[in-house]
Amino acid sequence: MIDIAIIGSGIAGLAAARRLAAAGHAPVIFDKGRGIGGRVATRRGDGVQFDHGAQYVTARDTAFAACLDDFLARGSAARWPDDARHDRIVGQPGMSALAKAMGDGLDIRQGSEVRALRRDATGWHLQLAGSDHHAAHVIVAIPAPQVAALIGADDPLVPLLAPVRYDPCLTLMAVTDAPAPFTSRLDSDDVLPWIAQDSAKPGRPANMLPAWVAQAAPCLSRAHLDLDPAGIAALLLPLLCDRLGADPARVRHAVGHRWRYARVTVPLGRSSLASACNTLHLAGDWCLGPRVEDAWISGRAAADALLGAMG
Numbered sequence: 191m192i193d194i195a196i197i198g199s200g201i202a203g204l205a206a207a208r209r210l211a212a213a214g215h216a217p218v219i220f221d222k223g224r225g226i227g228g229r230v231a232t233r234r235g236d237g238v239q240f241d242h243g244a245q246y247v248t249a250r251d252t253a254f255a256a257c258l259d260d261f262l263a264r265g266s267a268a269r270w271p272d273d274a275r276h277d278r279i280v281g282q283p284g285m286s287a288l289a290k291a292m293g294d295g296l297d298i299r300q301g302s303e304v305r306a307l308r309r310d311a312t313g314w315h316l317q318l319a320g321s322d323h324h325a326a327h328v329i330v331a332i333p334a335p336q337v338a339a340l341i342g343a344d345d346p347l348v349p350l351l352a353p354v355r356y357d358p359c360l361t362l363m364a365v366t367d368a369p370a371p372f373t374s375r376l377d378s379d380d381v382l383p384w385i386a387q388d389s390a391k392p393g394r395p396a397n398m399l400p401a402w403v404a405q406a407a408p409c410l411s412r413a414h415l416d417l418d419p420a421g422i423a424a425l426l427l428p429l430l431c432d433r434l435g436a437d438p439a440r441v442r443h444a445v446g447h448r449w450r451y452a453r454v455t456v457p458l459g460r461s462s463l464a465s466a467c468n469t470l471h472l473a474g475d476w477c478l479g480p481r482v483e484d485a486w487i488s489g490r491a492a493a494d495a496l497l498g499a500m501g
């Protein structure tokens with residue numbers, strides 16, 4: 191019997207786990223992915239790397255700011271001074287370093303998709319592909335639209351999630367040896383509202399060719415949500431080359447990625463949710479807003495609610 195199981199090792203799940211560990215518990219985290227961090231992700235291969243999910247983090251909450259200060263002091267994060275108006279912080283050598291720092295020392299089971307979560311006489315039954323687990327308490331920290339399939343559409347918590355909305359985001363990762371006209375560009379009127387030279391962020395490996403990440407606007411992403419990675423690259427690459435003034439012949443690498451649930455547009459407006467029996471808690475960015483910080487605050491709030499319920 192596991193005392194506390196956490197489903198999802200995104201920032202919400204990791205923040206919950208850290209809080210519980212600090213209170214003397216030993217939560218077990220299950221994640222279906224190969225890496226940890228969820229949408230805070232870095233893809234590596236062929237001598238290049240890309241932060242293809244969250245680009246940077248900012249902090250308004252003092253506790254989250256203190257957490258980032260700790261990562262800055264330990265070298266797993268760095269300031270990215272490309273915008274004088276915002277204090278942008280990135281993981282180094284990649285955004286996934288933030289998740290790794292948060293997950294340090296925790297019991298995280300990767301490649302472990304929880305297919306169903308049901309209440310039974312002794313607590314909660316977690317059904318995985320090759321194994322089953324029992325837990326006394328569970329925190330579910332996955333995107334809201336995926337919760338019903340996990341806990342059952344008839345669970346009383348599910349209707350509460352109905353108002354939550356996300357925008358999708360098609361993302362292009364590309365390498366070109368053309369000169370870089372800028373290091374990042376935010377233009378909310380463009381079909382590529384965000385373009386960043388990933389390789390120009392601090393702490394990236396030296397001798398990388400200019401590696402670019404471009405994000406498609408929600409309308410463009412929604413219209414082409416069924417494209418595969420090659421199709422996404424074919425759609426977005428001409429747009430990126432146009433914005434960079436780069437000759438397509440100088441592109442060395444291009445691959446796409448689809449984030450079906452990328453940025454929260456309508457959050458729940460509560461920091462976490464709990465079942466009537468107080469042994470199941472839900473957390474995620476969708477509780478509060480579209481940023482990493484929102485996920486972190488929600489995960490901590492779920493852990494605090496669980497600790498309160500455990501007495």
Ligand SMILES: Cc1cc2nc3c(=O)[nH]c(=O)nc-3n(C[C@H](O)[C@H](O)[C@H](O)COP(=O)(O)OP(=O)(O)OC[C@H]3O[C@@H](n4cnc5c(N)ncnc54)[C@H](O)[C@@H]3O)c2cc1C
Nearest residue numbers: 198200201202221222228229244245304474475481482485
């Ligand atoms: C393209 C993009 C750009 C972004 N840019 C920024 C930015 O610049 N700054 C910013 O602050 N935020 C940004 N965000 C938003 C930010 O990444 C998210 O708000 C935050 O990372 C969400 O964390 P989370 O823990 O709530 O969810 P997630 O990161 O989605 O984590 C959920 C985890 O649950 C796992 N999971 C799901 N179902 C199961 C299951 N059944 N069993 C086991 N595991 C499961 C998943 O594998 C995943 O690891 C961006 C997001 C995207 C996609």
